[in-house]
Amino acid sequence: MQDKIANSLKGHNADYIEIRLEESKATRIIYRGNRLEEIGRISSMGGNVRALVKGGWGFVSFNSVNKLRDKVELAINQAWLVGKETSKFSQSEPLTDVVTVEIEKNPMAVPLASKKKLFDEYNDIILSTPKIQTSNIGYSDSQRKITFASSEGTYIEQAKVDISLRLAAIASEDGQVQQIGLSLGSQGDFSAIEGLQEQVKQMAQRAVGLLSAPQAKGGEYIVVLDPVLAGVFVHEAFGHLSEADHVYENKRLQDIMVLGRKFGDKHLNIVDGAAVPGLRGSYKYDDEGVPASKTYLIREGILESRLHSRETAAIMGEKPTGNARAINYLFPPIVRMTNTYIEPETLSFEDIISDIKEGIYAKDWYGGTTSLEMFTFSAAEAYMIRNGKIAELLRPVVLSGNVFVTLGNIDAIGNDLQMNQGGGCGKREQSPLPVSNGSPHIRIRSCLVGGS
Template sequence: MNTAIEEQLRDQIKTHRDRVDYLEIRLQQSETTSISFRGSQLDSVNRSFSLAGGVRACHKGGWSFVTFNGLSELDTRITEAISQAYLVGQETTQLAEIEPIEDQVSVKLGRDPRGISLQEKRQLIENYNKLLLDFDSRIQTTAVSYSDRFSITYFVNSQGSCITQERLDVTGRFGAIATNNGTVRQGFESINSRSDYNALIGIEDQVKSAAERAIRQLEAQSVKGGQYTVVLDPYLAGVFIHEAFGHLSEADFVYENPRMQELLQLGKPMAIEQLNVIDDATIPDLPGSILYDDEGVRAQRKYLIQNGVLTQRLHNRETAGKLKESPTGNARALNATYPPIVRMTNTAIEAGDRSFEEMIADIDEGVYAVRMLGGQTNGEMFTFAAAEGYMIRNGQLAEPVSDVTLTGNVFQTLKDIEAIGNDLSYSNGGCGKSGQMPLPVSVGGPHVRMKDVVVGGR
């Protein structure tokens, strides 16, 4: 961290702040390495350094955002941002009040990837790639990658905040594709650490499980389409709550949409009393964990649904101001050259009290849906393709099935949740919104049982 940079940014804010209702500068210094393999081929090796940022101004409710490279052009860019805000502003600026914050947040580093040679990183990832390729003759190809990124982000605004935050992400992604007689299946694993390169060492078993999954699914027959009682595994339960529900909780979406305002009135019962949904940025070391958001608001743990009732939405300062609710610390940007928008952090269904065995014990014929291959949402409708599926027969897990796609209306599906498992876990995710992706988040959940889910087969 560099106090000279902080001083320079503060001086710029002081020079210009009286001309607009609100002004902020974010500047990010980052160092990135990425290596990827496709099959046995080294696909790419990249190393980059950057110093870039963005200026946001708001005047009479009109926002502008201007990016800059390096500090020499900053003064000119601030002037541009201010004149653009003048052009669009025609109302009043409504930002929820927050106390100014001065803070410096550093990463408690384990083994720092910046001190490790490119050769060593490449060797590590090449070995894991080979492990997947050699796992079984039916593994046809792989997609394996490594990345590390260390950044320092400076945030200074016209209301007296000055926050400097370090962040490290070390990530390994391991994909295996298996083929047999024209059938193609894939398996995937990812590992992320916020503090330590060594988190990627000694993970052979986890890497191999990507290949195991792909091979196992080669045996699966297409599921017979119909309505079933479905049990989601923790990963898919987390994806469901993020994609189908979490995005609807983002207040920028809600206040632009009268139908959603009606469907998402705070205090409305949404599901059984055992259902609790959180967005929690304060859990240590997950991809979505932050101390302050990109508007300098302290990040929090929030209940979106508590005891089955809709309790809170996700806000930036403007949506909180306009809807007269409290800011939640959910303004996030992909990096400092993008404007912060309302985003999730670590979003999860909290654990309930049922074991997996109890949840399936009285299901005569149902489907166990595991992990996610892909999906889409359209307003309140969703479709997810599970990566793996198994029939549940007479209270027991039975044969593997493929082509398990789940379709429904999120509000109906929340009401159809029958049981919540006692086994919460979190998985890494990358979220996309308004051209900013992949934003690091995590999704979590226990096993969740739902009735009358439409399952499409082939």
């Protein structure tokens, strides 16, 4: 196969060509209430060719790898229709590598019956909680082998395993419906989603608690975010803005996002990196064959660098960071985050809340999105803070802000960094991409909260 790929890349008139072939196997299990509603096996085989000519791209995706050379030619012809300038694409040393996975407890080796037994147990815990109406459990695992080759002579095979699990407890009373979810994931280790009985029980009880909780009053508050929600905040509020594909052809955004600009106080450090090992966004090479790195987006409050593909790096005259990722062979790689987090400082949780007269403590995530300037993210759980103490439970809140203001409003950073491995990131049509994000507890001086 390696020879076949190499041959189909030879002798073309293009600035750059790459081929990606992918084989995958996946399992999906879905529960709704007491029904195991869906259990399925999915297999996939396909690939794509991407070609660059004079700054224009052609992209062809397919299921059948027959006539690979014809597909290469089609992609090149398309690129010729598009390209009218000069290609800019950062250099990458040709390399050959085979990356395998070593996992403690591979989900492929766990029989379906054992998976079912575990989820039955979690489901029983949720459903046996008084006032719980129903439950949702969605589990999936996937194993992929990706072969990447480029016209520069690079040839890489990478194996990847991913697991994700989302559990939700839905409580209902008097026409009111409230829910709490728990999202987990791992880069293949099934034991990461075992032994959650206590967490699942607490989740179900919290969902019931929400039935009698009041809604927050809309307005501006001092807000304290737990590590999970602060991780979603840093991903939405700043991570997406750091993706250079938003910036590289946008002169005005470049003026705003100029390296060296101050975004926060000197305790604020924000990092993204697939080279940080063992997390869901970790890998050895990105989908353009660039080795992973660890990038300080913000160091001591100052914008230091951003996330790049080879094209955005070359056009902006910066170094590639290995952040070009494609969710699968149906899509070209685009600039994505990997593992994104705020580095820990020294404060304890008590230090952070002790001098807040009235504020909101928002925990755990439900979702988040961004328009670059404005972002919103929602907490699964929230409490009032009164006179330095956690007070009454509130209905889930949606928080919103302006990135240029809000990062500067972070005035306390805790010492308790935690990484959240659940969920996934969506951009353009590519969702959900495995990523992780995290933070210690943080305090935001002023944040807009939607409410009654």
